[in-house]
Every structure is written in structure tokens, then in C-alpha cells.
Amino acid sequence: xxxxxxxxxxxxxxxxxxxxxxxxxxxxxxxxxxxxxxxxxxxxxxxxxxxxxxxxxxxxxxxxxxxxxxxxxxxxxxxxxxxxxxxxxxxxxxxxxxxxxxxxxxxxxxxxxxxxxxxxxxxxxxxxxxxxxxxxxxxxxxxxxxxxxxxxxxxxxxxxxxxxxxxxxxxxxxxxxxxxxxxxxxxxxxxxxxxxxxxxxxxxxxxxxxxxxxxxxxxxxxxxxxxxxxxxxxxxxxxxxxxxxxxxxxxxxxxxxxxxxxxxxxxxxxxxxxxxxxxxxxxxxxxxxxxxxxxxxxxxxxxxxxxxxxxxxxxxxxxxxxxxxxxxxxxxxxxxxxxxxxxxxxxxxxxxxxxxxxxxxxxxxxxxxxxxxxxxxxxxxxxxxxxxxxxxxxxxxxxxxxxxxxxxxxxxxxx
Amino acid sequence: xxxxxxxxxxxxxxxxxxxxxxxxxxxxxxxxxxxxxxxxxxxxxxxxxxxxxxxxxxxxxxxxxxxxxxxxxxxxxxxxxxxxxxxxxxxxxxxxxxxxxxxxxxxxxxxxxxxxxxxxxxxxxxxxxxxxxxxxxxxxxxxxxxxxxxxxxxxxxxxxxxxxxxxxxxxxxxxxxxxxxxxxxxxxxxxxxxxxxxxxxxxxxxxxxxxxxxxxxxxxxxxxxxxxxxxxxxxxxxxxxxxxxxxxxxxxxxxxxxxxxxxxxxxx
Numbered sequence: 001x002x003x004x005x006x007x008x009x010x011x012x013x014x015x016x017x018x019x020x021x022x023x024x025x026x027x028x029x030x031x032x033x034x035x036x037x038x039x040x041x042x043x044x045x046x047x048x049x050x051x052x053x054x055x056x057x058x059x060x061x062x063x064x065x066x067x068x069x070x071x072x073x074x075x076x077x078x079x080x081x082x083x084x085x086x087x088x089x090x091x092x093x094x095x096x097x098x099x100x101x102x103x104x105x106x107x108x109x110x111x112x113x114x115x116x117x118x119x120x121x122x123x124x125x126x127x128x129x130x131x132x133x134x135x136x137x138x139x140x141x142x143x144x145x146x147x148x149x150x151x152x153x154x155x156x157x158x159x160x161x162x163x164x165x166x167x168x169x170x171x172x173x174x175x176x177x178x179x180x181x182x183x184x185x186x187x188x189x190x191x192x193x194x195x196x197x198x199x200x201x202x203x204x205x206x207x208x209x210x211x212x213x214x215x216x217x218x219x220x221x222x223x224x225x226x227x228x229x230x231x232x233x234x235x236x237x238x239x240x241x242x243x244x245x246x247x248x249x250x251x252x253x254x255x256x257x258x259x260x261x262x263x264x265x266x267x268x269x270x271x272x273x274x275x276x277x278x279x280x281x282x283x284x285x286x287x288x289x290x291x292x293x294x295x296x297x298x299x300x301x302x303x304x305x306x307x308x309x310x311x312x313x314x315x316x317x318x319x320x321x322x323x324x325x326x327x328x329x330x331x332x333x334x335x336x337x338x339x340x341x342x343x344x345x346x347x348x349x350x351x352x353x354x355x356x357x358x359x360x361x362x363x364x365x366x367x368x369x370x371x372x373x374x375x376x377x378x379x380x381x382x383x384x385x386x387x388x389x390x391x392x393x394x395x396x397x398x399x400x401x402x403x404x405x406x407x408x409x410x411x412x413x414x415x
Numbered sequence: 416x417x418x419x420x421x422x423x424x425x426x427x428x429x430x431x432x433x434x435x436x437x438x439x440x441x442x443x444x445x446x447x448x449x450x451x452x453x454x455x456x457x458x459x460x461x462x463x464x465x466x467x468x469x470x471x472x473x474x475x476x477x478x479x480x481x482x483x484x485x486x487x488x489x490x491x492x493x494x495x496x497x498x499x500x501x502x503x504x505x506x507x508x509x510x511x512x513x514x515x516x517x518x519x520x521x522x523x524x525x526x527x528x529x530x531x532x533x534x535x536x537x538x539x540x541x542x543x544x545x546x547x548x549x550x551x552x553x554x555x556x557x558x559x560x561x562x563x564x565x566x567x568x569x570x571x572x573x574x575x576x577x578x579x580x581x582x583x584x585x586x587x588x589x590x591x592x593x594x595x596x597x598x599x600x601x602x603x604x605x606x607x608x609x610x611x612x613x614x615x616x617x618x619x620x621x622x623x624x625x626x627x628x629x630x631x632x633x634x635x636x637x638x639x640x641x642x643x644x645x646x647x648x649x650x651x652x653x654x655x656x657x658x659x660x661x662x663x664x665x666x667x668x669x670x671x672x673x674x675x676x677x678x679x680x681x682x683x
Contacts, residue, residue, distance in 0.1 A: 222439065229442055236449070244467065245456065248449035252442045259438035297467060 009394040011085040013330050013402035014071025017092045019323045020391045022064035025099065026316075026380035029056050034373045038366075045105045046113045047165040052102060054175045057311065059121060059158050060099055062182055065319040066154075067091060067128055069189065070147060072330055072402050074132045077192070078139040082401045087131055094124040118162035125155035144192075150185045154178055173238055179311055180234025183285055184227050186318045187260070190278050191218050197325060198266075198275045205405070206334045215266040216275075222260045229253040233289065242303070247296030250289045250306075257286035273342050274335065277321040280345065284314035284352060291356065305359025312376055313352025317345060320383060331390035332397040332405050340386045344379040351376035433669060440664070464646040473650035486654060489620055489632040492548065496555025497616040504563030504612075505605060511564070512571020521568065528561035533619045541627050551623035551631070558619045559612040566608025570601035602674040610667050617659050 010016050033053050035041050045052045071091075075082050098120040105114060129151055136148045161174035196202040198216040203209045233249040240246055264270055264279050291306030320341075328335055354372035358365045397405060448466040455465035464472070476482040511517040536557045540550040574597065582592050624633025632651050639647035 225439060225442060229446065232446070232449075243456075244465065245449050245452045248445055248452055248466070252445035252449065255438045255442035255445055258435075259442055262432075262436055262438070265432060265435065 006392050010392050011088050014083055014088060015068040015326050015330060016391050017088055018064045018068025019327050021095060022061055023380045023384045025064060026061045027377045029061060030373050030377040034370055037369060043106060047171055051171055058175060058178055062315055064095055069322055070132055072326055074135055077144045078135040080135045083131055091127055094120060098124060113166040114162045115166055118159055122155060122159055125151060146188050150181060153181045177234045177238045180230055182315055183230050183310055187223055187226055190318055191223055194278050198269060202329060203334055213269055215269050218263045222263060226256040226260050229256040242296060244297055247293045250293030250296060254286045254290035254293060257282055277345055281314045281318040284309050288314060300361060302359035305356040308355040309352050312355050317348045320344060327387050327390040329404050330402040332395040332399050333390055334405060340382050344382050347375050347379040464649055468646055469649040469653055472646040473653055476650055482654060485632050485635045488630050492551045493555060493616045493620045496552045497559055497612060499556045500559035500563050500612060501609060504560045505567045508564040508567025509571045512568040518568060518572060525561045525565050533558040537623050537626060546627050550627045551620050554623040555616045555619050559616050562612045563608050566604045570604030574600055599674055606671040610663060613662055617655055621655060
């Protein structure tokens with residue numbers, strides 16, 4: 001297939017370029033981080049290596065996944081047209097430029113610090129909002145507007161973090177708050193996906209598929225309580241930092257997430273790979289907040305251990321699940337039943353646990369870091385290999401854009 | 416035909432589901448702990464020890480065997496007073512509800528009893544019964560009685576006469592009338608009254624013990640107050656609240672859900 005045809009296919013739907021960038025950046029960013037950590041390369045960006053690592057995994061890897069999801073889901077949820085290819089190209093180039101600028105930051109005058117990176121990242125989020133906000137605002141009932149608030153919060157927190165680095169503040173405090181907003185986005189987004197996924201509506205029409213069920217029904221008050229507790233924990237952490245008040249709010253967030261699991265305890269329907277993927281993500285959020293809460297209340301483990309259960313565990317697992325589902329259905333393919341997906345999900349959980357164990361005093365930190373990083377990056381390499389058909393190959397069903405498979409007769413929503 | 420193993424499985428699943436549904440309440444309590452901790456940091460440990468210090472003190476009291484005897488004494492007094500008020504109040508309230516005249520007679524008396532402050536009853540009980548066990552038990556009984564009586568009377572008053580006539584026309588056995596008609600309706604009034612009475616009983620017993628006895632949680636609170644030991648005082652309060660929450664969520668709430676199953680079935 002020619003490069004032109006591949007490029008044509010890549011720009012067919014919003015998720016395609018961004019899921020590709022997200023998975024590719026996951027591998028590259030993690031492997032580069034491991035080389036830095038082991039001292040094989042000497043590269044000192046403004047603000048230090050750790051700031052780069054956290055910033056890029058949050059706004060590079062997760063940012064691309066968020067953009068890909070929203071560029072596909074918002075037109076579907078709001079029943080509007082897909083975004084034009086030129087917009088996708090502009091957004092993808094801005095995203096790439098932001099990553100390259102950060103890599104080049106040690107080579108330009110120190111007085112500039114990370115201001116060019118902040119500017120390009122801000123442009124990326126503003127352009128995304130420019131195209132999505134009118135659709136979310138004008139949609140009946142504005143029921144999906146929360147996506148816009150989350151994107152705006154992420155953009156502001158990123159800007160605050162990079163500005164804090166330039167102005168002598170604590171950039172990491174803002175990034176920690178951004179990780180909380182990412183958890184809120186996971187709760188908001190997976191709630192919408194899970195109804196169709198767990199009840200089997202997403203594959204309605206697939207030959208041989210079991211009939212849809214209606215046992216899974218997420219109760220909004222439970223999610224709202226979880227969102228409130230996570231938001232409160234992030235705000236208190238930003239305000240007070242390492243404090244026992246933050247610890248209690250983190251424990252409340254953990255309990256609120258376990259409360260959300262009440263929706264998921266529906267018997268046999270839970271025991272499918274799709275339901276378990278999202279369910280495990282919720283568990284990791286709960287465990288992450290519980291570990292962070294315990295740490296703030298004086299337990300002998302670092303806060304970073306819990307934080308990595310959230311980011312490298314829950315966020316990565318949820319992103320993999322969303323990419324695996326959205327990347328198939330909107331490419332005209334039924335869901336992937338091959339074993340790579342549960343193996344990768346298991347790999348991400350193991351990587352998160354290994355990374356969390358590195359926060360327990362007395363364990364071999366360097367070996368745990370390396371093992372966790374390699375397993376984690378390997379999972380996204382596997383995704384790129386297994387899902388390349390849905391990313392860079394043209395649709396085989398004759399449909400165009402982001403449409404669902406031909407036989408799909410699901411009602412409103414999709415994924 | 417569903418076998419015993421299936422029934423055991425279903426019962427276990429129902430218990431687990433019920434216990435898991437408590438996470439929302441736990442989240443709320445943990446948020447309260449955050450607020451408490453904030454107050455503690457603003458005021459200092461002498462005025463308001465934080466939740467961790469209080470829980471540590473409670474653990475120390477339980478570990479050293481200091482807390483259990485006092486908690487058992489207070490629990491016994493609460494159960495005696497509350498049990499008597501539940502039994503007598505429910506029975507008399509149901510009887511009063513069956514007769515319009517009795518309801519007319521008892522309504523002003525209940526208003527009177529509800530308006531009487533428990534501390535006034537306590538003073539009278541101290542004069543009548545002295546400084547012993549009877550004083551707190553009586554005060555709990557008399558403080559809870561009007562609440563339970565009013566609930567039971569209201570439940571009996573609002574019974575649907577048409578449904579009763581239908582039951583009589585179809586000659587429903589008395590047992591079925593009781594369990595399927597009268598009990599579900601009356602219980603929907605009784606259980607909230609029992610829950611309110613439970614909360615009142617613990618408040619009253621601690622107050623009565625504080626003023627009239629030398630043992631029990633109330634008396635221990637008086638000692639810790641005199642020693643300016645705020646951590647111990649809060650630890651006693653937390654212990655009482657824990658018992659109250661356990662009684663409500665492990666006993667009364669499951670009972671309420673069981674007797675109100677018909678509401679859910681009707682809604683579905």
C-alpha cells in the first residue's frame with residue numbers, strides 16, 4: 001500500500017492519528033526515561049528529568065489518547081459531522097511540535113525555560129476546544145459538556161505547571177492536580193462507554209453475538225460522589241501538599257471509587273474481558289487513592305507508589321481499553337477477541353504493581369523501575385502491532401469516516 | 416426447585432452486596448474526618464485532637480481493657496430502656512391507632528411527652544430511683560417511648576381499609592393477613608421511629624450516666640472531662656457513635672430493607 005493511501009486512511013477518523021501517537025509515545029517516552037534513569041544518556045531539560053517524565057506521560061501519552069477519544073466520541077455523542085482532515089493534521093502537528101520542543105529545551109537559552117513548550121501545548125488544547133466546545137454546548141441538554149471542563153482544566157493545569165517552572169514555583173504540584181483531573185476524566189468517559197460495552201449493545205448485529213442485556217446501569221449519584229471526592233483530594237493536595245487532611249480526602253476518594261463498583265456487581269455479565277478491563281481500572285483508582293491516603297497519614301510507603309497505581313495503572317489500562325474498543329468499532333471491525341489484549345491488560349497491572357512496590361522502603365528500586373517500565377512499554381508495542389489495521393489501514397467494509405460496522409444496529413450512543 | 420446450596424449462595428451474595436453498598440457511607444465519614452482534621456490543625460490537640468490521635472487513644476483504651484466494661488454497661492442500659500420502649504410503645508401505639516377515640520386521647524399526651532426535655536426526666540428519675548442502674552434505664556425508656564408510640568399509632572391509623580375488606584372477602588388466613596398486609600404497612604412507620612429512638616437512646620444514656628452513675632461511658636466521660644483529657648473524651652464519643660452506627664446499619668437497616676421489599680417490587 002502506498003504512503004499516500006496509508007496517510008489517507010490515517011486521517012479518516014479522529015482517533016486514528018492520536019491513538020497511533022499515544023501508543024508510539026508511550027513506548028518511546030518510557031524507554032527514553034529508562035535510559036535517563038540508568039544514566040546512559042546525559043540530558044537535563046529545564047525543571048529536571050522527573051518533571052519531563054511526568055509532564056510528557058500526562059500530556060503527551062495521555063493527552064494524545066484524550067484527543068483521539070474526544071475527536072471520535074464528541075461528533076458521535078452530539079450527532080455532528082466528523083472533524084475535517086486539516087484539523088486533525090493541525091492538531092497532530094501541534095502535539096508533535098510540543099514533544100519535540102521539550103526534547104530540544106536543554107539546547108536553547110535558559111531564560112526561555114519551558115515557555116515555548118507551554119505556548120504550543122496551550123495552542124493544542126485551545127484548537128481542540130475550539131472545534132469541540134460549540135458541539136458540546138449546542139447539544140440538547142449539554143449532557144456531555146463535562147468533557148470540555150475537563151479539557152479546559154487540564155490545559156490550565158499544564159500551563160500553570162510550566163509557568164511555575166519558569167517563575168520559581170513548584171511545577172509538580174500542578175501536575176499532581178492534573179493526574180487527579182485525568183482520573184475524573186476516566187470516570188466520566190468510561191461511564192458512557194461501559195453501558196454499551198457491558199450490556200453487549202456495542203456488538204449488537206455481530207453474527208453469533210449474544211443478545212444484549214440490561215443488567216448494568218451506572219447510577220449517577222455514585223459517580224458524582226467519586227468525582228467530588230477525587231476533585232476535593234486534588235484541590236486539597238494542591239493547597240496543603242503532604243498533609244493528613246489530604247490523606248483523609250484520598251481515603252474518601254478510594255471509598256467513593258469502591259462505592260462505584262456497586263454498579264458493576266451484576267453477576268456473570270461482569271466476567272467478560274471488556275467489563276473486566278474497565279472494572280480493573282476502577283479498582284486501581286481505588287487502590288491508588290487508598291495507598292496515597294495511607295502514605296499521607298503516615299504509613300511507611302511513598303505517595304509516588306499510590307500515584308503510579310493511578311497513572312501507570314488505572315490511566316494506562318483505561319486508555320488501552322478505550323483504544324482497543326474505539327479503534328475497532330470505528331474502523332468497521334468487531335471487537336478484538338485475540339489473547340494479546342488480556343495479556344497486555346495483565347502486563348499493565350503487573351507493571352503498575354511493580355512500580356508501586358518501588359515505593360516500599362527496602363526493595364530494589366532500580367530493578368523494579370526498569371522491570372515496570374519495560375513491561376509497560378511492551379504492552380503498547382503489542383497494541384501497535386495488533387491494532388495497526390484499525391489505525392493505518394483503510395476500512396474494508398466500504399464505509400467511510402468513523403462509522404460503526406455495517407451490521408451494527410445499536411441505538412444511540414455507540415462508544 | 417431451588418436447593419439449599421442456591422439459597423445459601425443467594426443469602427451470601429445479598430449480604431456481600433449490602434456490606435459493599437456501605438462504601439458510600441464510609442466515603443462520607445472519611446470526608447468528615449478530613450473536616451475534623453482541619454479543625455484539629457486549626458485549634459491544636461489540646462482543644463480538638465485529630466481523628467488519628469482519637470482513634471489511637473480508643474485503640475489504647477480497648478487494648479488495655481479499659482473501654483470494654485464501660486461500653487458493655489452502657490450498651491446493657493441502652494438495650495434495656497430501648498427494648499422496653501420498643502415493646503411497650505409499639506404495642507400501645509398499635510392499639511391506640513386501631514381506635515379513633517384512643518388516638519384522640521393519646522395525641523395530646525404524646526405531644527406533652529415529646530416536648531418534655533430528657534434532662535427533666537433525668538432529674539425526676541434521680542429523685543425517684545437514686546443513683547443506680549434504674550435511673551438511666553428509665554430515662555432512656557421515657558425519652559424513647561413517645562417516639563415509638565407516635566410511629567406505631569400513625570402506622571395503624573393509616574392502614575388501608577379497602578385492602579382489609581378485600582382480604583376479608585377472599586378469606587385470607589390470619590397469618591397471611593398479618594405478614595402480607597398489616598406488617599409491611601405498619602413496619603414502614605415503625606422502623607423509622609425505631610431508628611430515631613435508637614439514636615435518642617444512646618444520647619440519653621450517656622447524659623444520664625454522666626450525671627447519675629459512677630460507671631458506664633457517661634461516667635467515664637465525666638472523669639476524662641475533669642482530667643482535661645480531650646483525646647479520651649473524643650475516644651469515648653467515637654466508641655458510642657461506632658456502636659450506634661453498627662446497630663443501625665447492621666441491624667435496623669437490613670430489617671428495614673427486608674420488610675420494605677414490597678416497595679421495590681411495586682416500583683419495578
